[in-house]
Amino acid sequence: xxxxxxxxxxxxxxxxxxxxxxxxxxxxxxxxxxxxxxxxxxxxxxxxxxxxxxxxxxxxxxxxxxxxxxxxxxxxxxxxxxxxxxxxxxxxxxxxxxxxxxxxxxxxxxxxxxxxxxxxxxxxxxxxxxxxxxxxxxxxxxxxxxxxxxxxxxxxxxxxxxxxxxxxxxxxxxxxxxxxxxxxxxxxxxxxxxxxxxxxxxxxxxxxxxxxxxxxxxxxxxxxxxxxxxxxxxxxxxxxxxxxxxxxxxxxxxxxxxxxxxxxxxxxxxxxxxxxxxxxxxxxxxxxxxxxxxxxxxxxxxxxxxxxxxxxxxxxxxxxxxxxxxxxxxxxxxxxxxxxxxxxxxxxxxxxxxxxxxxxxxxxxxxxxxxxxxxxxxxxxxxxxxxxxxxxxxxxxxxxxx
Numbered sequence: 565x566x567x568x569x570x571x572x573x574x575x576x577x578x579x580x581x582x583x584x585x586x587x588x589x590x591x592x593x594x595x596x597x598x599x600x601x602x603x604x605x606x607x608x609x610x611x612x613x614x615x616x617x618x619x620x621x622x623x624x625x626x627x628x629x630x631x632x633x634x635x636x637x638x639x640x641x642x643x644x645x646x647x648x649x650x651x652x653x654x655x656x657x658x659x660x661x662x663x664x665x666x667x668x669x670x671x672x673x674x675x676x677x678x679x680x681x682x683x684x685x686x687x688x689x690x691x692x693x694x695x696x697x698x699x700x701x702x703x704x705x706x707x708x709x710x711x712x713x714x715x716x717x718x719x720x721x722x723x724x725x726x727x728x729x730x731x732x733x734x735x736x737x738x739x740x741x742x743x744x745x746x747x748x749x750x751x752x753x754x755x756x757x758x759x760x761x762x763x764x765x766x767x768x769x770x771x772x773x774x775x776x777x778x779x780x781x782x783x784x785x786x787x788x789x790x791x792x793x794x795x796x797x798x799x800x801x802x803x804x805x806x807x808x809x810x811x812x813x814x815x816x817x818x819x820x821x822x823x824x825x826x827x828x829x830x831x832x833x834x835x836x837x838x839x840x841x842x843x844x845x846x847x848x849x850x851x852x853x854x855x856x857x858x859x860x861x862x863x864x865x866x867x868x869x870x871x872x873x874x875x876x877x878x879x880x881x882x883x884x885x886x887x888x889x890x891x892x893x894x895x896x897x898x899x900x901x902x903x904x905x906x907x908x909x910x911x912x913x914x915x916x917x918x919x920x921x922x923x924x925x926x927x928x929x930x931x932x933x934x935x936x937x938x939x940x941x942x943x944x945x946x947x948x949x950x951x952x953x954x955x956x957x958x959x960x961x962x963x964x965x966x
Contacts, residue, residue, distance in 0.1 A: 571872075571885045592857040593897050595850045600901025600942050601908070603843045607934040608909045610836045612927030617832065621825050623693050624761050626658075626792035628801070629824055630808060633817045637661075637787050647811045648791075653804035656794045658685040661777050661787070666732040666748075667710075667770065669718040676714060678731060678770045680777025681792075688794040691759075698722050698757030703773035707756035711766030715758045728752040731770070733780050749780045844941055851894065851949045858890045858953035879957060887954040894946025902938055906930065 632638035640659060648657055661680045666673060683703065685691070691700050701707035708729065710720060720729060732748045753772065760766055778785060795804055805818045822829055872882060909928050912918055916925030 569888050588853075588857050588860055589893075592853040593893060595853050596894055596897030596942070596946075597901040597904065599843075599847045599850045600898045600938055601905040602901075603840075603847065603941065604902050604905030604934060604938045605908055605928075606839055606843055607836075607937065608905070608928045608930060609926065610832075610839060611929040611931050611934065614832045614836070615929060616927040617828070618825070620762050620765075621828065622821060623690055624765060625821055625824050626688050627795040627821065628793035628804065628808070629819045630791040630793065630812065631789065631817050631819065633815050637783070637789055638812075638816060639786050640788050640791065641786055644811050648808070651804065651807045651811075653795055653799035653807065654793055655796045656684050656687040658682055658688045658792045659774055659788050660685070660790050660792060661774060661781065661783065662789045663733065663777070663781055665770070667714065667718060668730045668732060669720060670727060672718045674714055674717050674767070676710075676770050677768055678708075678733075678772055678777055680772050680774040682774045685771075685792065688792045694759040694761050696758045696760035698755070701756045701771060701773065703775070705756070706751075706753050706773075706776065708753045709757040709759055709771040710755055711769060712758050712760045713763060713766035714770065715755065717767065720755050720758075722755055722757070725754055728754050731772075731780070736782050749782075751776065751780050840937070844945075847941065847945055851945045854890055854894060854946065854949040855953040857893070858886050858950065859956055861889070862886055862953070862957055883954040883957045885954075886957065887950045890950030890953055891943075891946055894942055894949070898939055898942035898946070901942075902935055905938075906935075 630638075648654065659682050662677050665676060665678045667676055668674075686700060695709070696712050698709070701709050708731075710718075710729075714720070718729070721727075729752070731751050731753060733750075734748050735746075759771075775785070778787065793804075793808070795801065801820055805820075808818055809816075909930055912926065912928045913930070918926045920926050
């Protein structure tokens with residue numbers, strides 16, 4: 565074995581004659597363990613929180629969404645419909661049209677987006693998972709599905725035929741409004757179901773039949789604002805986008821789930837990075853203990869260093885002894901810290917002892933990437949700290965002891 569490594573291993577497990585040095589070494593080791601465990605637990609918590617947050621949008625958004633690139637509406641011809649059905653990566657697709665409307669009920673008003681969808685929408689999006697109570701609308705009965713926020717604001721009840729929900733949409737066109745005419749189209753509908761996803765979405769959308777919405781907006785059956793696409797399990801998203809783009813040569817954009825929620829993804833990734841940098845800064849401060857502990861060991865072992873130097877060891881070899889020792893302290897402490905963090909994270913996943921609400925445990929996930937990030941961070945910081953501390957050894961320091 566290379567003798568500096570051998571001496572470093574002996575120094576790592578042996579006790580010093582000075583009790584204060586032993587206490588400093590123990591505290592330094594515990595700081596590294598706790599720092600590594602804390603960083604891993606925080607990253608695992610953010611991974612779980614990210615998945616938990618995106619689960620709401622994933623249950624609401626399709627795999628792919630086709631939208632107009634230039635204007636609000638797009639043309640979807642019968643020929644394009646047939647070509648889209650022949651794409652092997654597509655399992656289902658659903659046409660939709662969106663427009664801002666005014667909802668009024670019992671002298672209460674609320675502005676929302678009406679989303680007209682066809683009957684295939686229930687195959688593209690798991691509507692059963694977002695329905696809070698009631699049923700999905702029946703296109704033959706002039707029904708709609710609202711969010712729980714909208715239902716609460718307007719005081720809506722299911723199947724209330726005596727007090728229907730009224731939807732008002734401005735009439736298209738130009739010119740002044742003549743007497744006896746209204747500037748809007750109005751349709752009375754009943755609520756068949758209420759969905760619940762997030763607080764914002766629960767107040768944002770009202771689902772209705774596509775043909776009904778196209779009629780009150782004075783749009784033709786070919787005019788849409790988007791097409792929702794569900795892909796076959798295991799389908800190549802990039803290849804599916806290429807095939808869809810061939811159906812629509814120009815004037816469209818195709819967004820996957822990440823692109824549909826790019827602001828949410830950016831926010832979550834920024835928060836994750838900010839938290840990592842903050843805890844890394846804490847680790848940097850904590851690893852100053854490693855520098856101090858190694859310097860204390862150097863001062864405590866000056867007599868031994870002088871002996872080794874007299875026997876022919878070079879200053880570089882003596883520095884390497886304490887460099888390896890510092891690296892061992894940080895790496896061993898990091899591994900034990902990660903193991904402790906894994907144990908605590910696993911217990912949270914199984915037992916759910918930390919709760920957000922009385923029935924909802926805090927979401928955490930164990931990812932190999934987080935283990936690599938923590939170990940890599942500890943290793944790099946430990947290498948820098950060990951290099952700084954071992955660099956204090958000089959021939960002058962050794963000869964002073966002599």
